Amino acid sequence: RKEVEQDPGPFNVPEGATVAFNCTYSNSASQSFFWYRQDCRKEPKLLMSVYSSGNEDGRFTAQLNRASQYISLLIRDSKLSDSATYLCVVNPGGYNKLIFGAGTRLAVHP
Amino acid sequence: EAEVAQSPRYKITEKSQAVAFWCDPISGHATLYWYRQILGQGPELLVQFQDESVVDDSQLPKDRFSAERLKGVDSTLKIQPAELGDSAMYLCASTGRGLAGLSNEQFFGPGTRLTVL
Numbered sequence: 001r002k003e004v005e006q007d008p009g010p011f012n013v014p015e016g017a018t019v020a021f022n023c024t025y026s027n028s029a030s031q032s033f034f035w036y037r038q039d040c041r042k043e044p045k046l047l048m049s050v051y052s053s054g055n056e057d058g059r060f061t062a063q064l065n066r067a068s069q070y071i072s073l074l075i076r077d078s079k080l081s082d083s084a085t086y087l088c089v090v091n092p093g094g095y096n097k098l099i100f101g102a103g104t105r106l107a108v109h110p
Numbered sequence: 111e112a113e114v115a116q117s118p119r120y121k122i123t124e125k126s127q128a129v130a131f132w133c134d135p136i137s138g139h140a141t142l143y144w145y146r147q148i149l150g151q152g153p154e155l156l157v158q159f160q161d162e163s164v165v166d167d168s169q170l171p172k173d174r175f176s177a178e179r180l181k182g183v184d185s186t187l188k189i190q191p192a193e194l195g196d197s198a199m200y201l202c203a204s205t206g207r208g209l210a211g212l213s214n215e216q217f218f219g220p221g222t223r224l225t226v227l
Contacts, residue, residue, distance in 0.1 A: 004152075008150070041223075042220070043201060043218035043219060043220055043221055044153065044201075044218050045218070046215045046216070087152050087153075095160075095165070096141050096158075096205055096214060096216075097155070097158065097166060098155070098216060099155075100152030100153045100154070101152050102150065102151050102152045103151075103152055
């Protein structure tokens with residue numbers, strides 16, 4: 001079983017749609033959680049951290065369920081510019097070590 | 111804005127040849143990472159440095175891969191000999207000092223895209 005699992009997609013949605021991505025992790029001792037965004041043929045960039053209480057940044061909302069070892073990302077009012085791969089990322093407990101999921105691809109169309 | 115620098119951006123080589131990639135992290139960042147990303151997959155950690163010391167190289171294929179960060183600043187990743195399966199994007203990332211046990215944001219360089227023929 002992979003340490004971090006995501007649905008690879010692609011998710012094809014129209015502009016303005018709401019879309020949700022899920023991710024599960026296997027190590028119950030994991031301490032920190034993130035979503036990174038990666039544009040085609042570019043490097044990953046931090047989108048947002050994920051806190052136990054949930055957090056929101058504009059149109060993006062991240063949730064963490066430690067009991068189910070499950071992380072989610074909700075994007076509201078999708079824009080064309082949201083088209084990218086979204087990587088679920090977990091710190092399994094090592095200092096500054098990150099484990100990346102394979103990513104979920106999102107394509108927003110007009 | 112400070113960036114992680116990598117070179118070359120693209121490298122085409124024949125199998126059995128040696129290749130080397132260079133990374134210069136953001137100034138002052140103590141932790142440096144080398145990742146390999148195969149198309150359609152997420153980045154996979156190859157080696158992690160804390161200053162000049164290796165703290166994790168458990169996924170580095172040590173029979174052909176080597177990495178060094180002699181002065182704790184820039185770093186070189188080498189593959190010798192290259193194999194067809196090494197074709198991938200090689201990403202370097204760095205992060206600053208932070209609280210132990212927590213993850214600070216990792217800043218990635220643009221990567222080196224390696225093609226082995």
